[in-house]
Amino acid sequence: MQRIVLLGATGYTGTLVAHELVRLGARPLLAGRSRDRLASLVDDLTSVTGPRLETAIADVDDPATVRALVEHGDVLVSMVGPFVRHGGPAIEAAIDTGAVYLDSTGEPAFIRDVVERYGPRAHAAGTALLTAFGHDWVPGNVAGALALREAGDATTRLSIGYFGSGGGGISGGTRASAARVVLEPSYAFRGGRLRAERVGARVVTFELGHGRRVRGVSAGGTEPFTLPALAPGLRDVDVVIGARTPSLRLVPAATAVLTGALRVPGLGPRVRRVLEARSTGSSGGPDAARRARSRSHVVADARDADGALLRRVRLDGPDPYDLTARFLAWGALRAAEDGVRGTGALGPVDAFGLDAMLDALREAGVRIR
Numbered sequence: 001m002q003r004i005v006l007l008g009a010t011g012y013t014g015t016l017v018a019h020e021l022v023r024l025g026a027r028p029l030l031a032g033r034s035r036d037r038l039a040s041l042v043d044d045l046t047s048v049t050g051p052r053l054e055t056a057i058a059d060v061d062d063p064a065t066v067r068a069l070v071e072h073g074d075v076l077v078s079m080v081g082p083f084v085r086h087g088g089p090a091i092e093a094a095i096d097t098g099a100v101y102l103d104s105t106g107e108p109a110f111i112r113d114v115v116e117r118y119g120p121r122a123h124a125a126g127t128a129l130l131t132a133f134g135h136d137w138v139p140g141n142v143a144g145a146l147a148l149r150e151a152g153d154a155t156t157r158l159s160i161g162y163f164g165s166g167g168g169g170i171s172g173g174t175r176a177s178a179a180r181v182v183l184e185p186s187y188a189f190r191g192g193r194l195r196a197e198r199v200g201a202r203v204v205t206f207e208l209g210h211g212r213r214v215r216g217v218s219a220g221g222t223e224p225f226t227l228p229a230l231a232p233g234l235r236d237v238d239v240v241i242g243a244r245t246p247s248l249r250l251v252p253a254a255t256a257v258l259t260g261a262l263r264v265p266g267l268g269p270r271v272r273r274v275l276e277a278r279s280t281g282s283s284g285g286p287d288a289a290r291r292a293r294s295r296s297h298v299v300a301d302a303r304d305a306d307g308a309l310l311r312r313v314r315l316d317g318p319d320p321y322d323l324t325a326r327f328l329a330w331g332a333l334r335a336a337e338d339g340v341r342g343t344g345a346l347g348p349v350d351a352f353g354l355d356a357m358l359d360a361l362r363e364a365g366v367r368i369r
């Protein structure tokens with residue numbers, strides 16, 4: 001089995017991934033910028049690992065320290081965000097050495113960079129980049145691919161919605177990344193091609209039957225990059241994040257005003273500074289009791305050119321952070337044991353196949369309908 005290196009292991013998500021990996025029997029190298037925090041994580045894990053896990057100091061502000069972590073054939077998992085600010089050194093290190101790379105990002109601007117800029121370089125180097133291998137955006141890829149497989153060639157539109165229930169909560173790292181997401185460009189797959197579109201540009205409604213409807217606002221996702229290749233007739237892919245608040249309908253106007261403000265000389269940089277200053281990570285996240293009450297729900301609707309629903313796939317699973325830890329641990333272990341199908345920037349279904357991903361979701365506690 002190849003070595004697994006966890007960068008950002010001492011963060012909120014990194015700690016969950018480290019616990020999940022050792023639960024599955026792996027012995028990852030834990031990397032981070034603080035010797036003390038690494039030592040305390042190793043202490044916490046020894047009841048499961050027995051002999052202490054190895055650690056390494058690496059700081060993304062000193063890329064050579066990140067490069068020194070990995071060797072050819074390793075699996076590098078990065079959870080150091082916001083990725084538009086901190087993500088480059090890990091991905092460069094993976095391409096440089098020929099390590100398989102996974103990350104926990106959900107940020108559209110970074111995802112687009114991975115696919116369009118780093119992907120071809122990784123392909124040339126013979127290695128694979130699996131970006132956004134967490135709750136954002138693995139389940140939508142799997143639900144979308146299953147809906148496409150079962151609905152057949154008549155599908156022209158896929159609408160994928162991510163919803164939550166039970167309260168949950170978000171981590172400091174997610175808050176920091178979210179502040180960056182609204183500042184950066186995004187995209188959507190519309191009319192058969194990828195188009196620039198700001199996050200939150202549209203409200204999408206899902207009719208769940210018996211008069212029940214849920215709504216969400218458009219987000220980037222990885223689905224616009226990965227799913228069109230599976231269905232040549234696909235013209236539109238909507239990826240939305242749901243919310244129950246009545247003010248959801250105001251989001252498109254609010255994001256339009258923000259995007260406009262960012263373009264105004266003098267004002268733009270100030271707005272940017274205010275939002276960036278609010279984005280501080282490394283401040284923890286929902287505890288186990290809170291996560292135990294929270295649930296994730298994903299819907300993928302495949303429709304034909306007349307708008308008729310051909311297939312709806314529904315996923316219901318545990319809290320998004322628990323799912324993120326389980327997906328990243330599963331993906332890293334699978335890549336370390338059996339490798340990955342293909343090179344370059346790959347979606348989860350490209351990398352492991354739909355049936356293996358369906359098994360991964362079930363193992364993670366997701367019910368698939």
Ligand SMILES: NC(=O)c1ccc[n+]([C@@H]2O[C@H](COP(=O)([O-])OP(=O)(O)OC[C@H]3O[C@@H](n4cnc5c(N)ncnc54)[C@H](OP(=O)(O)O)[C@@H]3O)[C@@H](O)[C@H]2O)c1
Pocket residue numbers: 007008009010011012013014032033034037058059060061079080081082083086104105106132133134135136137171172173174175177178280281282283284285320321324
């Ligand atoms: N896709 C999804 O569904 C999903 C789910 C969860 C998280 N995420 C994303 O994953 C990222 C991490 O989230 P989180 O909640 O774990 O955040 P976090 O608790 O703030 O963790 C960030 C990690 O990055 C490390 N870090 C920060 N600056 C660094 C530097 N200069 N060099 C090396 N390491 C550095 C931190 O180190 P210290 O421990 O030393 O502070 C910490 O380990 C965020 O971008 C978040 O949006 C996505």
